[in-house]
Amino acid sequence: MFNQHYRVRFAPSPTGSLHVGGARTALFNFLLSRKHKGAFVLRVEDTDLLRNTNTALAEQLRDLKWLGIDWDEGVSQFNAPDIGPFGPYRQTQRLEIYLKLAEDLVKNGKAYYVNSNEDHGAASLATPLRKAIKLKIPTNKQYEFNDLIRGPIKINTNTLDDFIIIRSNGLPVYNFSNPIDDHLMKITHVYRAEEHLYNTFKQLLVYEALNFKVPLFGHLSLILGQDKQKLSKRHGAVSCDVYREKGILPEALINYLSLLGWSPKNDLEFFKIEDLIEKFDAAGFNAAPAIFDEKKLNWFNTLHIRNLSDVALYERVIAFDNSVTLNSDKTFLIKLISVIKPVATNLEMIANLLKRFNEDLFEIKSETLLKFDITVLKIVISLWNKALSKTDNTFISESQFLQIIEEISKESRHSGKNLYQSLRIAILGTPSGLDLKKVVPLIKLESLKRRAVETLNQIDRMS
Numbered sequence: 230m231f232n233q234h235y236r237v238r239f240a241p242s243p244t245g246s247l248h249v250g251g252a253r254t255a256l257f258n259f260l261l262s263r264k265h266k267g268a269f270v271l272r273v274e275d276t277d278l279l280r281n282t283n284t285a286l287a288e289q290l291r292d293l294k295w296l297g298i299d300w301d302e303g304v305s306q307f308n309a310p311d312i313g314p315f316g317p318y319r320q321t322q323r324l325e326i327y328l329k330l331a332e333d334l335v336k337n338g339k340a341y342y343v344n345s346n347e348d349h350g351a352a353s354l355a356t357p358l359r360k361a362i363k364l365k366i367p368t369n370k371q372y373e374f375n376d377l378i379r380g381p382i383k384i385n386t387n388t389l390d391d392f393i394i395i396r397s398n399g400l401p402v403y404n405f406s407n408p409i410d411d412h413l414m415k416i417t418h419v420y421r422a423e424e425h426l427y428n429t430f431k432q433l434l435v436y437e438a439l440n441f442k443v444p445l446f447g448h449l450s451l452i453l454g455q456d457k458q459k460l461s462k463r464h465g466a467v468s469c470d471v472y473r474e475k476g477i478l479p480e481a482l483i484n485y486l487s488l489l490g491w492s493p494k495n496d497l498e499f500f501k502i503e504d505l506i507e508k509f510d511a512a513g514f515n516a517a518p519a520i521f522d523e524k525k526l527n528w529f530n531t532l533h534i535r536n537l538s539d540v541a542l543y544e545r546v547i548a549f550d551n552s553v554t555l556n557s558d559k560t561f562l563i564k565l566i567s568v569i570k571p572v573a574t575n576l577e578m579i580a581n582l583l584k585r586f587n588e589d590l591f592e593i594k595s596e597t598l599l600k601f602d603i604t605v606l607k608i609v610i611s612l613w614n615k616a617l618s619k620t621d622n623t624f625i626s627e628s629q630f631l632q633i634i635e636e637i638s639k640e641s642r643h644s645g646k647n648l649y650q651s652l653r654i655a656i657l658g659t660p661s662g663l664d665l666k667k668v669v670p671l672i673k674l675e676s677l678k679r680r681a682v683e684t685l686n687q688i689d690r691m692s
């Protein structure tokens with residue numbers, strides 16, 4: 230049973246893929262609804278026909294689901310028999326509601342028709358079909374509300390003009406349909422981005438004109454880039470799908486986003502969604518702008534990767550890139566994952582490293598070789614090759630490997646980076662930071678030999 234006294238919503242306009250700022254707004258509302266056992270409504274604000282697309286909507290829904298942000302009412306709903314048939318909530322399917330209320334306002338003298346040439350915003354749309362409707366604004370009246378995050382905020386209507394509520398194409402503007410829906414959907418708390426602060430006053434005028442009870446408002450902190458400017462595409466990846474495609478785990482993104490403008494008021498930072506639901510409360514909101522730091526997100530990703538069991542991580546990796554299963558069985562891949570996990574930063578990196586264990590995919594890029602001193606590579610790898618040819622088990626054990634390393638080091642007089650990077654190239658084709666004493670015992674001797682010979686051939690071709 231939902232607590233009907235606590236109803237929040239996320240109201241995206243599907244103009245593009247899900248922005249990290251939008252995801253944070255959705256997350257905070259979702260967490261609050263779960264914490265208070267209330268309802269989380271998803272309402273699609275798609276009345277800007279020029280900018281909204283079904284593709285963007287589908288992408289946004291996919292990414293919300295990927296993040297684990299599920300809604301109780303909205304474009305698709307799960308079973309909630311105790312609250313009745315809700316949704317789908319798409320404003321384009323509710324146009325007659327807004328029109329009817331606007332016409333009522335005209336009848337009451339609170340709004341009036343204007344010629345379509347006053348509707349500049351609709352100029353680019355199809356031929357106007359009707360007169361636009363404007364809301365009358367009381368003159369010199371003070372409006373105030375107590376923002377749940379920022380405290381009391383005031384405005385005088387002298388800074389506002391009468392504004393269009395229904396455009397000449399019959400569609401409502403955001404500041405009209407948004408408060409109407411919040412009222413009809415019984416939203417109790419409106420948490421949204423700070424950029425809507427000024428809109429809130431226009432919406433208060435709509436609530437007043439329609440005699441609707443005003444919900445509580447909280448405006449979340451801005452999210453800025455490293456240069457302290459508002460986060461935008463200029464700053465690189467700002468949409469969730471880019472992070473999903475890079476192999477960031479949804480739990481890492483959730484964890485990172487939860488700390489942008491909110492804090493649990495202690496030093497703890499690592500949270501899974503269930504911890505957040507338990508700990509989340511509106512008292513932790515912070516009005517000061519938050520800085521988006523991709524490095525920190527990556528750091529959270531390493532933590533969440535390490536937090537998964539090898540089997541769970543295997544499942545994530547194959548869901549991310551199924552081609553890693555080619556010629557490799559599950560048990561083997563899980564063993565490899567246990568070796569890769571301590572150095573892994575994202576799923577893409579894990580998938581790429583797994584492929585390096587696949588005999589058929591072994592390759593060394595010439596650019597990689599060019600970064601190293603060819604003479605050193607040649608000496609170390611030749612000694613490695615020699616040591617392998619003297620061994621005849623199917624696999625090399627960890628202690629055998631350590632002994633070989635010692636011998637190569639003595640003979641070549643190379644140690645540390647020179648020695649290990651050269652061996653890494655001859656074993657995996659890349660100087661990745663995997664722990665070789667763990668990696669080598671997992672690869673068949675035969676394959677190690679072939680790899681070493683191929684590397685030496687490639688070096689010869691280069692020199």
Ligand code: GLU
Nearest residue numbers: 240241242274407421425
């Ligand atoms: N459709 C608006 C947006 O995407 C919703 C703002 C609000 O939450 O009121 O910014």
